[in-house]
Amino acid sequence: MRQVYFSHSYRDRSINSYFLDRFVRSDFELIADQKSSTWCVAKLERYMLESSGFVSIIPRRASTDTLGYSPYIAHELSLARRASVPRLLFVDSIILEKFRDDFPKDAVPFIYEEPSFYANLHDSAIKNFRLKLQDSSFTPLALRKRKKATVIAARNKELLQAADGVGAMLATSDYDVFRITGQQLHSALDDVRLLEMLRDSDLCVFVLGDRLSYANVVLGVAYAHCIPSVRLRFDRRAANTNPDVNGLIRWSKVDDLLAAFDEQFDDFKFGMQEVVGMAKSTSSDDAVLDISRSRREEITGAFWEPNNGDGLVNHLSMDHSYVEDRVNRVKNEMVGSLGTNRSRANSMEICRRLYDNLRKRDDFVYELEPQSMMANSQQIRKAQEFDVNNSATCIDLACLFASLLEKAYQRSVIVVLDGPGFAHALVGYWAPDEPNEHQSLDLGTIRGAQMRGDLVLFESTGVAHSEKPVGGETEEERRFTDDRKLDFSTAKKAARVLLEASDIRLRFLVDLHMLRKLPK
Amino acid sequence: MASPVKIYQMEMYNNVGFFATWLPGDHIEVGAVGVMKNGGFRQEATLIDLGIKFKQSEEGSPQPLKYTSSKGTTVESSAGARISAVTADIKIDFSSEGAFLFDALNVRQVRIVNRFDVTADIIKLYEEGRWHKEWYVIESLHVADSATIIVSQDQSAGIVIAASSELPIPSTTLADPRIDLSVKSSRGKLFQIIAGRNLRPLYACLRLKDGLFNAPKVVPVRGTVSRETSIEMFARPSIAELLES
Numbered sequence: 001m002r003q004v005y006f007s008h009s010y011r012d013r014s015i016n017s018y019f020l021d022r023f024v025r026s027d028f029e030l031i032a033d034q035k036s037s038t039w040c041v042a043k044l045e046r047y048m049l050e051s052s053g054f055v056s057i058i059p060r061r062a063s064t065d066t067l068g069y070s071p072y073i074a075h076e077l078s079l080a081r082r083a084s085v086p087r088l089l090f091v092d093s094i095i096l097e098k099f100r101d102d103f104p105k106d107a108v109p110f111i112y113e114e115p116s117f118y119a120n121l122h123d124s125a126i127k128n129f130r131l132k133l134q135d136s137s138f139t140p141l142a143l144r145k146r147k148k149a150t151v152i153a154a155r156n157k158e159l160l161q162a163a164d165g166v167g168a169m170l171a172t173s174d175y176d177v178f179r180i181t182g183q184q185l186h187s188a189l190d191d192v193r194l195l196e197m198l199r200d201s202d203l204c205v206f207v208l209g210d211r212l213s214y215a216n217v218v219l220g221v222a223y224a225h226c227i228p229s230v231r232l233r234f235d236r237r238a239a240n241t242n243p244d245v246n247g248l249i250r251w252s253k254v255d256d257l258l259a260a261f262d263e264q265f266d267d268f269k270f271g272m273q274e275v276v277g278m279a280k281s282t283s284s285d286d287a288v289l290d291i292s293r294s295r296r297e298e299i300t301g302a303f304w305e306p307n308n309g310d311g312l313v314n315h316l317s318m319d320h321s322y323v324e325d326r327v328n329r330v331k332n333e334m335v336g337s338l339g340t341n342r343s344r345a346n347s348m349e350i351c352r353r354l355y356d357n358l359r360k361r362d363d364f365v366y367e368l369e370p371q372s373m374m375a376n377s378q379q380i381r382k383a384q385e386f387d388v389n390n391s392a393t394c395i396d397l398a399c400l401f402a403s404l405l406e407k408a409y410q411r412s413v414i415v416v417l418d419g420p421g422f423a424h425a426l427v428g429y430w431a432p433d434e435p436n437e438h439q440s441l442d443l444g445t446i447r448g449a450q451m452r453g454d455l456v457l458f459e460s461t462g463v464a465h466s467e468k469p470v471g472g473e474t475e476e477e478r479r480f481t482d483d484r485k486l487d488f489s490t491a492k493k494a495a496r497v498l499l500e501a502s503d504i505r506l507r508f509l510v511d512l513h514m515l516r517k518l519p520k
Numbered sequence: 521m522a523s524p525v526k527i528y529q530m531e532m533y534n535n536v537g538f539f540a541t542w543l544p545g546d547h548i549e550v551g552a553v554g555v556m557k558n559g560g561f562r563q564e565a566t567l568i569d570l571g572i573k574f575k576q577s578e579e580g581s582p583q584p585l586k587y588t589s590s591k592g593t594t595v596e597s598s599a600g601a602r603i604s605a606v607t608a609d610i611k612i613d614f615s616s617e618g619a620f621l622f623d624a625l626n627v628r629q630v631r632i633v634n635r636f637d638v639t640a641d642i643i644k645l646y647e648e649g650r651w652h653k654e655w656y657v658i659e660s661l662h663v664a665d666s667a668t669i670i671v672s673q674d675q676s677a678g679i680v681i682a683a684s685s686e687l688p689i690p691s692t693t694l695a696d697p698r699i700d701l702s703v704k705s706s707r708g709k710l711f712q713i714i715a716g717r718n719l720r721p722l723y724a725c726l727r728l729k730d731g732l733f734n735a736p737k738v739v740p741v742r743g744t745v746s747r748e749t750s751i752e753m754f755a756r757p758s759i760a761e762l763l764e765s
Binding site (some may be wrong): 342440443 | 534535619636726755759
């Protein structure tokens with residue numbers, strides 16, 4: 001059986017597991033990209049060209065305001081359609097109904113809450129797809145010459161300097177690098193050798209200026225042929241080099257461009273995982289879990305020893321633009337100073353708005369921490385990573401909320417509790433009129449403070465999609481909303497339930513507000 | 521070994537984070553000022569006596585509170601699972617010192633809501649020499665419409681309570697004022713309040729923090745809102761302070 005690209009949303013594990021089970025029975029070879037913090041469209045283009053087929057599972061991605069589906073899956077589907085790869089789409093029936101024109105007519109519906117309702121239809125579609133692939137004349141470009149790259153740069157001193165840097169990085173990885181610049185670009189539409197050079201390349205890199213040039217014409221040619229391409233466009237206003245959903249990276253400094261390309265190139269070289277084989281050796285559930293777990297990232301210094309409560313202060317991101325932006329939004333909503341009104345009602349309102357904004361506007365998914373080779377330590381994701389990677393554990397989100405609360409002049413705390421076989425972090429704040437000094441910070445003190453309203457704690461993962469309860473919430477509470485998140489009241493209740501459980505022990509409470517004030 | 525009262529107070533504190541009043545029938549109010557002595561709060565004045573005005577919150581929503589000691593307490597009802605019973609004997613056995621049962625109905629919380637003002641006024645009194653450094657102020661407490669509290673003061677003790685009502689008796693209710701409760705028999709040494717009315721079984725307090733005026737005092741330069749920093753000169757006492765008093 002030839003390889004088929006498996007496009008799916010990492011967060012919807014039970015749906016993915018349901019469909020993977022059915023593909024396992026039909027003996028497909030499905031390849032999927034393991035979750036990472038890098039969105040590399042060139043890699044997707046490469047695998048799209050090298051695959052015999054394209055399978056996509058498209059569930060809803062609901063927020064309180066809108067109902068939609070992942071723009072990343074939408075882009076993968078668009079790549080498949082451009083590459084004319086035979087495809088099989090399973091689409092959430094509500095999404096299919098609402099966005100009928102977005103999907104080809106042969107899309108197969110499924111019911112999100114009960115996918116097996118159409119099990120016969122799904123099995124039949126998979127069987128027909130298998131036959132279609134056998135009969136298909138589509139030939140993947142699997143025999144592409146490897147290790148050949150083409151760098152295309154508009155004629156400009158800075159762009160050429162950037163292209164030199166990119167070429168050097170490619171050469172270091174033993175790529176044969178070809179350059180297209182200057183006069184060659186002018187004949188882009190007439191010179192068939194140029195098209196052949198592009199098509200013969202494993203990877204094309206476009207270093208573009210802020211104005212349209214012949215390099216953009218060549219990019220259009222590459223785009224139409226789905227040739228794997230990294231697009232780097234100069235933009236003096238670029239705040240960061242995160243790729244947009246189409247893969248376009250904006251940059252303002254050559255050093256930033258080279259760092260961004262390095263990350264893209266690393267991801268491009270990283271292979272796909274064959275998920276059906278993984279499912280056969282374990283189970284579909286395990287295979288889906290493995291593929292949706294972030295792969296081991298480079299050690300960034302974000303490691304934390306989980307007994308070191310005070311060490312959490314090093315994982316705050318108060319000065320990051322992400323945190324500043326969210327706090328300013330709340331400040332604008334509340335029309336006034338956040339710090340001077342020291343009433344309990346005001347603190348609660350600030351916290352509720354910070355929470356609601358993250359829940360509605362950010363697309364977090366509850367995820368385990370990145371895999372690591374470091375024993376007895378855990379990687380904590382910081383604000384800069386939330387901009388590009390929307391997955392988080394309870395401690396990641398607790399640190400994020402602590403940063404937001406501190407920035408909004410609240411006295412943030414993180415509580416880590418141990419239960420039978422788990423440890424869990426809650427986040428919150430001391431009421432403004434509660435003394436800083438507590439003679440002891442034991443579980444009783446925390447329970448009493450919470451009961452009096454002196455300490456407000458909530459379930460930080462309530463802002464993240466999770467199909468199963470993460471903390472003290474019930475299964476029903478997790479399933480109450482389409483987006484599988486918790487409203488603020490439920491997040492507070494979940495924290496209370498966990499805190500009041502009889503089998504809970506306190507690992508530590510960290511008063512980040514006080515710790516920040518200590519001399520380094 | 522800890523005394524039975526200390527065990528009761530410690531366990532109640534671990535469960536709810538409030539100090540347990542001892543004796544549980546002692547009447548205390550928000551705004552009471554006093555010292556900790558022999559494991560209990562001993563009132564010496566009130567904020568009102570001292571000229572400090574405070575606002576008390578509305579009573580919070582009523583809720584039941586029910587705890588038994590982590591070990592040594594068993595409760596059996598002759599009504600069993602029959603919710604239609606109109607008479608029943610409730611048998612409570614204690615197999616260790618300090619084993620207890622705490623069953624309260626319609627428990628509501630009240631507290632001082634203008635803490636910034638009250639703490640600033642206390643600091644002023646202290647500076648005038650009219651506030652004793654060892655004083656505590658009750659700033660929050662639980663009021664229970666009805667409660668049964670039994671603490672064993674022996675290694676082995678027990679009590680049988682006869683319950684009768686015109687309404688069906690839930691199997692373990694010991695605080696419902698609609699049920700007549702009377703002690704049928706008992707053995708060993710027990711402290712007991714059976715269906716006591718209008719109790720204040722739990723409280724929380726504040727005191728001035730240690731070394732208050734030894735530390736250099738640097739008030740942030742931010743205008744008159746600095747008055748609100750008076751709360752930083754207070755501390756929340758630990759349960760150990762009560763138990764070791």
